[in-house]
Amino acid sequence: MIDVSKVNFEKLNGLVPAIVVDSKINKILMLGFMNEESLKKTLESGETWYWSRSRQELWHKGDTSGNIQVIREIRYDCDVDALLISIEQIGGVACHTGNKSCFYRTLKTFKDERRN
């Protein structure tokens, strides 16, 4: 296990992106941002804490909605500047819109035969 201080927060002015996946159904629920303090709180509590860029404050996911995220595993990438967090989503809904996942809309679909 690496030291939290070795995570590279410099590339995004103190933040790293965190991909959040439902551990049971392997579905991508959301992408949040963490600073060093929120990552420490996440590791200590076993629940996700993010840095809210709009509110400029630490944000314990689920504080308002009750839909907290109980962590199963945290992975980090080759450059140590992105996180992948597997969670159990309490309440089943991660998105503030009421959708299970924040990625509920399609920008573009490409046909399989495109390259044939």
Added chain:
Amino acid sequence: MIDVSKVNFEKLNGLVPAIVVDSKINKILMLGFMNEESLKKTLESGETWYWSRSRQELWHKGDTSGNIQVIREIRYDCDVDALLISIEQIGGVACHTGNKSCFYRTLKTFKDERRN
């Protein structure tokens, strides 16, 4: 389908994070960043183009390695400031380290019984 100009690139000084998933095995391969120009090239070509933060240039994934990413679907999130891209990974390897996924290391695992 939304207009690319409606994607919110402002929150990260012209960039949005793009989560990249292997469409066949539903495995998260990497996280890259796109600016508006790289997203346009991605949509036009059906292959991923990123903005390299270290080299400060557009980067067509696979140009060097041959491991291009053929896109099946692009989704966007509730705030229109993150993308989820399902791809077919040519060569089977997304990470420059030779690993299939960039997220090949674990930071911490939490026990299932933690909250019981």
